[in-house]
Amino acid sequence: MFSNFTFSIIDMSDIKTRFDFKYLSTAHQFHLVDPSPWPLVASIGALCLTSGLVLYMQKMIGGFSLFLNGFCLVLLVMYVWWRDIVREATYEEHHTVTVQRGLRLGMILFIVSEIMFFFAFFGVFFTQVMIYTLVLASLFTYFQGLEYVTAPFDITDGIYGSCFYMATGFHGFHVFVGTIALLISFIRIIMGQQTTTHHFGFESAIWYWHFVDVVWLFLFINIYWWGNLEPNNLSATVLL
Template sequence: MLSKEQFKYLKTTHSYHLVDPSPWPIVAAFGAFMLTSGGVLYMHKFIGGWNLFLTGFTIILYVMYTWWRDVIREATFEDQHTVVVQKGLRLGMILFIVSEVMFFFAFFWAFFHSSVAPVYNIGGVWPPKAITTINTYAVPLTNTFLLLTSGATVTWAHHAILVRAKKHTLVALIFTLVLASLFTGLQGLEYVSAPFSISDGVYGSCFFLATGFHGFHVFIGTIALLVSFIRIVYNHFTDKHHFGFESAIWYWHFVDVVWLFLFINVYWWSNAGV
């Protein structure tokens, strides 16, 4: 066990960030255990399962807030995130996005497995005979325009912060957040008016799982950009030190690219023969 003096000495003799002792990992572990256990108990109709699930969910939300608060303090006010630390964070974000690519790859695999060689159970055609598909050139095309435009505005925000144009950064982010909100709203309207549901065979399952998880990622990306907007207002970022914002931008561009594949394959290609 290192003494406080030895720990402080180690923190000042290299470029790496030795984090202070934190209660949040163990608290997060307990919260995740309660969340999953409560969910399983609830699904099996055990008394108290729902309350345990909500307790775990609340703990997870609290830990997310406090742990990220500590990270912001270390990065912004204590200047602990050196160039070496930022390189590690960038690598971590890249690996996270790669894992997300694999996540969506599974949905596209299921989609093409069923659509390229449709089995006799669904009529031997794709989309299945009983399915009335969504018009490609209505909400889907509009959402494509909104999301691609948001990719351009968030790039504008990134370039603006690099040249220390705070006002331009905030304006560009406002445009991005508005476009993201419009996308989510139209996606919700599309779901409400869809002529099929997730229970309508393999087509409904593939459609709602792929587009639904993408919509969830848009929601998470919107929150990340909103947090970045607030941090820019409070001057947490500089032209050299803004990885939190940069990672949100990377994530948003990933969301853009996934939507292009969804639009081309799930919406346009599936309806091309209809």
């Protein structure tokens, strides 16, 4: 009855059966960062530092003490945070080739953000900040159109497609209108049609542009960030 069956013995020693936490955390090329209090503590330290500096400049009581406490807190966070990074890279070996590639990209983005930071000062110094605003607005409109062309869905693909194109498209239209308003104001400034006492057109364009900025923050958070969370992370976010 059992003569037609072939039995084989599997050597369990040849099968990797390690299920300890360290193995599971390094079984892939990515680093799943553990929850850390340092970003929140660093934010509190930066808030105390900047607020204390402003109060000190205004010669208000307690300003220097708040600034000093915030500065010390930022230094402390820098030490403990770098200590954790060194431990993760050297002893826990989390910084694989893939992770290092991401770190390089993050450093490049950090340097680019620093360049933009100083460009803001240079733009104010040379009174040409509106040129950069118009260029960046044009780039935003271009990439928005590129996103529509390459998107794998359209406005008729269900509720999400309709909401996505209506929200981002309506915002993109506002960006276009704001760009035109700023361009007209820029031309009028060059022609000498707006002065320090007669510049409501320019001021209204700035109000409109900041309104578009605030709308974009909500769109980015709800569509591009919250809308792309994994199901498990999404459930945790809703519960919080």
